[in-house]
Every structure is written in structure tokens, then in C-alpha cells.
Amino acid sequence: MADTSQEKQNNHKKHICIGILAHVDAGKTTLSESMLYTSGSIRKLGRVDHQDAFLDTFDLERARGITIFSKQAVFSWKDMDITLLDTPGHVDFSAEMERTLQVLDYAILVISGADGVQGHTATLWRLLKQYQIPTFLFINKMDQEGTDRKAILKELKKQLSDGCVDFEQASSLECAEDEWLENLAVCDEEMLEEYLENGTVEPESVIRAISGRKIFPCYFGSALRLDGVQEFMEGLRQYTVSRKYPDEFGAKVYKIARDDQGNRLTYLKVTGGCLHVKDMLPGMEEKVNQIRIYSGSRFEMVQEVNAGGVCAVTGLSTTYPGQGIGAEKATDMFVLEPVLTYQIQLPPGCDVHNMLQNLRQLEEEEPQLHIVWEEQLGEIHAQLMGEVQIEILKNIIFQRFGVAVEFGAGNIVYKETIEEPVEGVGHFEPLRHYAEVHLLLEPGERETGLQFFTDCSEDVLDRNWQRLIMTHLEEKEHKGVLTGSAITDMKITLTAGKSHLKHTEGGDFRQATYRAVRQGLKKAKSILLEPWYEFRMEMPSVNIGRAMADIQKMHGQFEHPETDGEMSVLKGSAPVSEMRGYQSEFLSYTGGHGRMFCSLKGYEPCHNQEEIIESVGYDSEKDLENPTGSVFCAHGAGFVVKWNQVEEYMHVESTWKSGEVQSEEDYIPPRNESSSRIELTEKELDAIYRKTPDPVRRKISAAPITVHAKEKGTPDPKWTECQNEKTRQEEYLLVDGYNIIFAWEELKELAEIHIESARDKLMDILCNYQGYKKCTVILVFDAYKVEGNPGEVLKYHNIYVVYTKEAETADQYIEKTVRQMGRKYQVTVATSDALEQVIILGQGAQRLSAAGLKEEVELMLKEIRSEFLGKIPEDRNYLFDYLSHDLAKEMEHVRLGGKVKK
Template identity: 25%
Template structure:
């Protein structure tokens, strides 16, 4: 038996353009506790980036560097690092699995070229795995799958494959089989090379021993390789001809065909292993290099000129004009640390960029490549790279940075709406003075975290994605900023909408020195179907109107919708049409028209029978079979509706919808009903009409 290191087989020659074909920008995505961070720690160890494996359960994982992550044993923020596997450079981002931090997955998938989806061989496809898979589908991100925890009792990779097909509507292609040997229970068989892979426990799996397939598994391997060849034949006619004629197909040809199917998101290679047992990670690294795209293979982006609206295709070329997206912001000792994905062009330390989203210029102070929270300073970075920048002042998540002489605006990010809020109050006078600045910095980092002041009580209201999200925010205020705050009970963030259409004409006058500012608008408000959000329609710019007046009116109307009309909650599912803006030169003013628009919308909405919508949450619960009745009873008490129950490995998986108002503190209740063995995930499903008692409490009945 030969002893050797696992080595990838390059699929094509290196290009002259900064070796872009050897870069892999990948993310690790999955349900919470499927093993993302454990896999990432092994990747760093086997690539030589670290010299000791950190374990999540010990709070020593390199990628989980925040105290809140180490204490809870979960990933909270997406963390980037860079490492080398043979001639390939991997820019890797480890993402959270908890639904409260889903924006971290969203912005990661927006800028990455490929992803590794990790599934548990015991639990299979879990609820958050479905969510992150849908996010990857939305951005067209090619994926490979790694079925982890093959060492666990009850592991069933075939059941996980069936769930990938059924629940994710995907086509998994198995490229490995488990090695069934008592002395090597955690090895795998490579179906393409026809070799067994055993991971030496004496050096923590660093050495991969390749050998022959055990005779007792030869028939199983032949059958599995035929299925793999059949899948590859869909992407290579010569393989199809050989398959039909019964001729053997070489491994390199199979990999090329599987790569084409993977890049098209039409099939997903599946590997097996146990990261905690140091098994299967090197073949996973090989698969990343074989099957996932380089920046040259990624889908081309399109942008538009912010001035002319002309469309442009962005080509991955270091010599092209700069196009980059700011996908993450961190607070670094009061300064902004901006994560950039560079799509084309080159950035240099000290260079000046144009922010096409905010129409301002930014200067690069220092440039870094990140390794979790450690930084490696660099002088320049090229197309296809992911780096961080210090020195920007106005850039936010989702902004486009580009060449000042060739501006272009790229598509930003989809940010989910926060649904849970708490009131906070500083404990001391010094805390009161420093709190607004600290909250502003936390808002830089997290676009799903919002802060506003309640007009009725004067309290500061923090709004986020869930109880854990807000708990982490409050904890960070204490640890990072030394601020002590008192918090109120979490409460629901409702929405307002209208029962009927209304047309309204409003005049407005501001008396000032010299002359008054006047304005007039005519509006029509029309309710829209649930989930439509707010749509605005403005008339064309009339002759004599000042340039930019319609844009100014649109901004005023959007602000008015955010403020609501009766309860202070935002308006939604509404069409706002500006039918007319009478303009009288010398009398009308922009400030007057803005005032008329805001007040007109408020009064019109109040006359159109406003009512409240409450968030309805989609729950996925995993509970022991004997506790199923008790758990269903708890949901019925909260006006929940069970929509499906499925058995899975001795447990029951419930899908239900429940109003958010009844879900605060539910984890404690679920643990009591299941003797600590139940778990659930929850995400916003939709907004529905709130019950009569809620409407009455807010004075809407």
C-alpha cells in the first residue's frame, strides 16, 4: 500500500491573468451544528494555515473568535480566511447556521463563486439547510455536498441523498462510498479513481493512504460508478457513447463532465466523511478545486451606469476598470473595516475609489487579507479576490465601489426584514451619552439591526431578527463598548396596511422670513396583495419644475411609509401614486411639496381604514416521537397550525406556522415538554391580519 498526500488534478492550464483559474472563492453553508466550523478548522490544519486544530466544543475554534461564539458554541458572524491547497488559493468564508443571522449567509452567497453544503448523516436535510440552499439557488451558486458525521450511530448517507432529492429538488451525484472495514471504519472509496482512502490517525488524518478496494465491496463500487458515469454522460456525448457501448471511462473525463454539470447547477457531487474524526477533508479540498468555479467560470455580472442607466457586463480581468462590492462592514476601534469582493480591475493601497451607490469618493488607507480576525497587510489586490479595506467613511453593506472615471452600479443585497424588538435604557449618565455612537457602529455591521426612538415613550427601540440576535447585540454593548443597559420584554414588530383605496389632495405652507414655502400634491393610495411591499408611482417631470423634485418627493413618501399612519409601525402592501404636483413658479417650493406629500400620505392613510398585520412564523421542530402530542398541544395554545409531520430517525419533524407574539421564550417551554430533547428553527413566513384584541389595543377598532 502506498503512502501519499491527496493531490488535486488541475483541469486546465493556468492563465496568464494573475492565475485566476487557481482561485476558489467558496463558502461553507449548512444547518446549525452540522459541522461547518469543524470542517473549516480541518481545512486550515491540512492546508498548513494553522498548526493545531481548534474545537468548537472547547471554544478554541479559529473561525469562532468572538466571545459570544465561543461561549455558545455557534457561529454568529461570517468569517473569512485564505489558504493554499497545492497550486490553488482558497478564499473561504464560514457562515452561521442559526436563522437569526441569516443575513450573514445572504451577503456571503452574494459574492462567492461556489459553496460547500454540509449535511449531517444522522439528521439529514435540516430546516436551515433548506433555507441556505434556497439562498444559493437564488444567486445561482454552484455547490458540492459533504455528508458529515458518518461515524455517528444512526448515520445513513443514503437517506440524506434521498432527502436532498426530495426536499431540495436537487440532483446529488455520489462520488464516494464509505469504506466498510473494522480497522478503518472512517475511510472512503473514491469512485472515480477506484481507490480506497484511509486517513492515518497517528498524525490526525494528515496522511492519506490510498490502496485497493476491498474485494467484498467491488460489486457495490461497480454499481455506484455506473450511476456516476450515467450522470456525467448528460454533460459529455463521448462519455455517453462509451457508456452505451460498455467501454470504461477515464477519471479525468468524468471529472470534466461533472464539473460542467456542477457549474451549471444541474448536479451536485456528494462526498462523505467525519470531520471530527479527521476523515474525508482532503478529498473534499480536491473536490473544491476540481468541481467548483474559479472567478473566470462564475456567472458574469451586469451593472448600470448611475448617470445614463446604460447596462454593462462586468468581465473578470485585472486590467479592466475597477468594479467591487462592499458586502460586509465591521467596526474596528471606531473605524470601518470594509470587506470587498473585487470583480474586475485592481485596487492599490492609497488609491481613490468612487462609491456609485452614495455618489461619493473613498480613499483606501490600508489593504488586508483576512485570516478570521487576524490580518495580513497587502499592497494591492486583483479581480477575483476578497480583501478588507480601512479608510472608508461612508460605505455601507451592498455599496458598489468602482473606477471614478468609469462609474457603474452593481446589484446590492436582499436584506430580510427584522421582526422582534426590545426597549433599552442606559443605566448611568455616562452610558446615556455613549450609547447612540455604539448603536450606530453596530448598525454599520448588521443591516438587519435597526434602532429608532418611540415617539410616545421616548424609549430607544432595538429591532432584530430574533431573541438571540438581540441578546448578542446587548451582550456586545457591554463587552465591547463598556455600556450597561436595561432591556424590556421582546415585542412584535407589526405592519400597517389599508382596507380601501383613497384619493387625497393636500396643500402645505411653511411661513418663513421673506416668503412662505408652499406646495400641493394629489395622491391615490391603493391596497396591494399580501407580500407586495410599497410601490411608488410618480408623474413625469413637468416643465418648469426644478430638477430632482420627483426624486425628492419619492424620498419623502418612503420616509412617511416607514413612519406609519396610526401606530408608528411601517405601512406595507400599498401602492402610492402621485397623480399631480401643481407647480407655480415663484410660489411653490421643493420643501413645500415635500411637506404636502408627507402630510397628505399620513392623512389619506388614516382615512382609508388602516389595520395591523402581525408576523406569522414558519417553524420546523424536531421532537422525540413520544413527546409529539404535548408539543402539538403547546402550538395549539399559541394559535399555531401544524402543516405536516414526518418521521426521521426515531424523531418527528413538525412543520407549523405560529404568530410571533406567542413564541417569545418558547425554547424553555419546548425543553420542558420534551425533557430537553426538542429543538426548533423559526423564520418569517408572511404577515397576516392581527387578531381583533391586538387591533383594539392599538385603537384600530
């Protein structure tokens, strides 16, 4: 990559991308304005209440005095370039704020000195922790009466973190007081050791501790009066550091918007390499037409942006917030989401379909709207955070599209999950189409959303079909079967599937996948989830009893109240459905002296599930957009099979039975399979040797273990015959690999040169042996010294090769196997370990020494040789077939170019 002039400049000038966050009315936009003014970027200090703030670029923002959309400003302070992202403070627009967090190097959390840590402030703090963003705090409005610096700092330590430190003395560490240095050092162990040894702390150590979120510098002042702003900016210059980015191109999209001309803008941060105009972005078929660097409402067009830069680009039509481009990973799921859904009521004569397209355009910019067309009701629904967002959205729709819409009463957004694992099967086979999908649906942890995995052999279903199924799982919001709400907190794993060489098309797997999810949900025990608020109530102590009684009626829960003089604080959580509208009631009975802060806690099991299900009246069988049954074909025509009968018609055997990932009783590994790769869990691998009616339950390893096997469906006739003959006893030969290698002289000599060659030769010998004896051969090698090794089983031609897991020797593995199957099957163990032989005999198995195995192998070779010679045609003679062993060896030596031995 060429070293441009911009890159050379960046080499000696620090650049950081910093976001500014706050509870509404804490003075966030005012601080942004003051920083821009102090740096000289703007000549006039605007004010929110005067409707002339530099970053309030929309009329609605100026009129309401709040930030609705995130904005970008670019300025310099001494030797540091800053990209400042101003985010919304109102809780109704917190989703816009969260999307901005993805691209920040540092954050500024603004707190009102008069109000302290408010409800939304705590939510912001949790988000900053989740995204692991180093944070500076600016405590604003310290010019107001009643603000106490020490009391506020104490509250910050209690409510947020002990790492909150007053940085008034941080401008010169050499002159700082010992007490302050000690308070600083105790926040980080390495820094404390440094302080105890040297009596001071180096600036680099402070920078490292801030980056590691061990220290949160606190600055106090008044942004409106420019008090403390310069000191704060100097602190940013001293105690921040530029990030290092890779050379490989990457970018993270955090916002979609449109300019005044309607051009679609993709706001992104370059996280690796360099972005140029006319670049074709990785994984996309579109070029970047323009690169704009915005500052307020103005922008500068540039030809390139280096890593760390934030910009808006035109020319991209398929991008979305959270998308990762190139080497950058996408953000799977955001924390904050709406909990209320509203019907959008259109005026008479409005074209519904055109309006739906317009609303989809808004959904690109605000993905959390979740615009849904309810076909059965003929209604458009949207999910919103609250009343303020409704008013703003009505204004935006009227300004952009000239349509005056109204919103119906809000309903709670419910979700669904399952209690126990279940297999879902989907089949789609109308004439000249074919696809079958098997999915394992398992309950996940709360707030994890949907997670998708594949545990299907490529021998069973080709990789391209598996990827397509994963795409279909991710592309849609799957509905539950209780109320038709979206499903969440589940792990969905592809376990099996089937395609047709001629008739399968991509759309077939879409149908089969959707139906598999729904069929599994119909079989599962589903749970309805509802959103819960986390609340903090501050009220006169005389009202605490009333508040506690109200929360109990709401089916909520609370901690022991905290009392401080005449005021008390009650913390807890309760269902959103019960707390709606409680704010006004709370203010009424506290006489206006109470304050209540609510933030979304997450989803919990619904407290009145049956009541909600009945009131919604959802019938999953009548939801034609989300069918639960499957389509099969007979006599040249397709027919529909109900969900509870699909298993009777499915073409692929079930990979899961109730209570187990796989039925292991009577499972016998198929024989005579050529080598190709599949993946099995440790539990499935144990089925190779575990045959007892009541197998020992084992913890399933998270990591898949590799096995080699051929495509299933063509079992060896002899093997099938063996399965049908219940009275016939199976024969197993377990071989202690390294014991045999070092007992056989030729393998021992080879192992001294190359141990892998000795292993390979033993494996080939045993393959021949198995082919002749027709028993199941399991060759076991020690791998117990390999740290973190989960264990591995390979299917090598017609035998199984086991590498033991960490801390498990071959002896232990063999003893465990013999103990489990020795009484029921004919098991022989080949080893020369005397102690192991004694244990084997005690478990009912037969023993075979290394020398005995060698004799059997040699005898097998002689028998094979004699059988082969008996089949040689009479008109052909082979010299080597009639020579003695020594003479044949000598002749082979000469044939390969060697000299005749004298």
C-alpha cells in the same frame, strides 16, 4: 487597464470565493479549521471546544463556542486560491450570514450526519436557492455511531433536492461505475443526452451542471479527524470554475466593522475592474486609504485588488451592507429580519443622546438592529432575533462603551400594508416654500417590501424634482396609521407634482412626500401583518394529538402528520406571538423526546388585529413626527389642512379616482400642444379615443408608452368652449396611414425610396389639415409585425400618431375605435380598403377614400393660399404668387441651380 503581475498570475491560477454555512453545532468552524490545516495555512489544528480555533477571533466567540461574526481566511490548494468566508450558524446571527451570501461564488453547506437536515438547515437551503449560489455539501460527524450514509443521502434528496449526489466516485469519471454515472446524468438533460450518446460524462459538463445548481456534490467525513477533508478539497478544485468579471469597476459591500483601534472597516468584494489605494470610488466623495486582506485576525496590506478579490478598506464613512458601488447594483431587501423589538434600558445617570450615537455606530455594523428613538416615550428600542443575540449585544456594549444596559420584555414587530389602491396627496406651502406631491399607493405581493416607481410627465414636474421625491420615499421607514408599524408590500408610484420657480427648495418636497404617503394611508383600508414561524416537530406518536390541538389553538395550520414507527413528524406554520415560549412546553409533554425546529416564514394578516390595535393605542393624528395633513398658504401665512380635506385645497388635479388609474369618461386630449415627452400607460392612451359612458376595461400594460405633449395648464380657449358645449358633437378623422401612402402617387414614389420620409410627409400634410379643419386627427400605422411591441402613441405637433401593438393591424385598431365612439361622435375614416369601408358604415361612421382625402387636402391648400394672398400688403409683390403652378415649378428649379428645360 494595465496588465499587472497579479493579473498575470490570476490568468493561470483559479480563484474562488466560497462561504461555509451550517446549522449551529454541525461542525462548520471545525471544517474550516481542517481545510486551513490540510492546505498548510496553519500549523496547528485548533478546536472550538479548546477555544483556539483560527477563525474564532473574538473572546465572546471562544467563550461561547459559536461564530458570531463572519470571518475571512485566504489559502491555496494546489493550483487554486480560495477566499473562505466563515459565517455564523446560530439562528440569532443569521442576518450576518445572509449578508455574506451576496459575494459568494460557491457555498459549502455543512450537515451533521448524526442530526440530518435540521430546521435552520432548510432555511439556509432556501436562501442559497434565492441567491442562486452553487453549493457543495459536506456531511460531517460520520464517525459517530448510528450514522448511515445511504439513509442520509436519501434524506438530503427528499428534504433538499434530487440533485444531491454522493461524489465518492467523482475523482475519476473514467473509472466511475455505470450506475453512479447514470444517477449523475439524470440531474441534467444535456448531461443525460451526453451520457446516452457516449456512455460517459465530461468533467466540463459536471462543472456546468454544478454552476447551474442542477447538481449538489455531497462528500462524507469527519472534520475533527480530517477524514474526507482532503477528498472534499480536491472536489472543490476539480469541479469549480473562476467567474469572469467585467472591466468596468464595481464592488459589493457585505459587512461593516471596526478594528481594535476603532478604524471603520468596509468589507467588500470587487466585482469588476481593479481597486487601488487612494481611489475615489464612483458616486462617493471619499478615498480608499488602506486595502487589507484579512486571514483570521491578521491582515496584509496591499496596493490593489483585482475583480473577484475580497478585502477590507479604510477611509469610507458612508458605506452600508448591501451597497453596490460603481457598476454593481445594491441589494434592495434581505430575507431574514428580526421579529422582536426590545427596549434598551440605560443605567441611571447615562447620557441618553451619547448612548444613542454609540448605538447608531453598532447599527452600521448590524443594520437589522433598527435602533429607534421613541420621542413620546423617551425610550431607545432595537430589533433583535433572540435571547442569545441579546446577551452578546449586552457584552459588546459594555466592552466598547463601558455601559451596562438591560433589555426589556420583547414585543412582536408588526407591519402594515393596504388592501386596495388609493391616491395620497401631500402639500407643503408655508410662506416662501412650495411643493405638492401625488402618489398612487397600491398593494403588492407578500414579501416584496416597498417598491417605488414614477409615472409622472417631465412636463408636469422636472426630472430633478422627481428624483428628489424618489430619494425621500426610499430614505425613510414610513409608519402605518393602525399601530405606527412600518409599512411593507406596497407599490408607491409618483403620478403628479408641482413646484414653484422661486420658492421651492429640496426640503419642501421631503415634507410633501412624507405627507402624501400618510394621507394616502389614512384614506386606505389598512391591514396589520404579523410574523409567522414555519415549524417542524418530531415527537413520539402518542403526543401527535396534543401537538395538533395546540397548533389549532395558536391559530396556526399544519400538514397531515407523517408517522414512522413510534415517531411522528408534524409540519406547519403559526403566528410567532402564539409560539413564543412553546419550546419548553413541547419538551415537557414529550418527555424530552421531542425536537422542534422553527424558522421565519414571513408576514401574514394578523389573526387578532383589533385586539393588537387597541392594546398599542397608537393615534396617527397625535404623531407629530409623521403628520397626515398638509400645509397651505393664504394671505401671506401658512395653515394646516387635515388629511380628509386636502383634496379640497390641492393645486394639481387628481390623477386617479377610485377603481381606475384615471377617469376616462369625458376625457378629451388637449389641442395645440408643442412636442415634448411624457409617459402614459396603455389605459390612459385609450382615453384619446374612448368616450363611451361605460368603457371597456383593459389590462394596463406594465411598460409605459410614449406620448409627446406640451406642459399642461394652458388649454386652447376653443377647446374649452367645445367642452362646455355639451350639445356640440366632436369631429374625429382616423387615417389608415399606409393605405393612404400607397394610394397617393407622390407618397408611393417617396416610400419606395425611404418609407420614413413618406410617413413624415403625410404627418406634415395632416398637421396642416388639422390646423385648418380643427378636428381631432388620429393617424394609424401598422406595427403588428414588431415582436413584443406594446403599441405607441406620439403627439406630433397637433395630431396623434398611433403605431399599433403586436398582432393588431391598423384596420383592427380603427374598427375598434369606430365601434366605441362612432354612435356618439362624428367620426370619419380615410381609407381605400373596401371591406373596411363597409364595416365603418355599419358602425355609424363616415368614409372618405384616399382620393377624396387628397381632394380635401388640395382644396384646403387653395383656400389657405387665397386667404394668405388676400392679406399681402399692397406695397409688396412676390413673383411666385402670380405664376401658374407649372411655371412656378420651373422657376424654382432654375433658382436652385438647375438648367432651363428646352
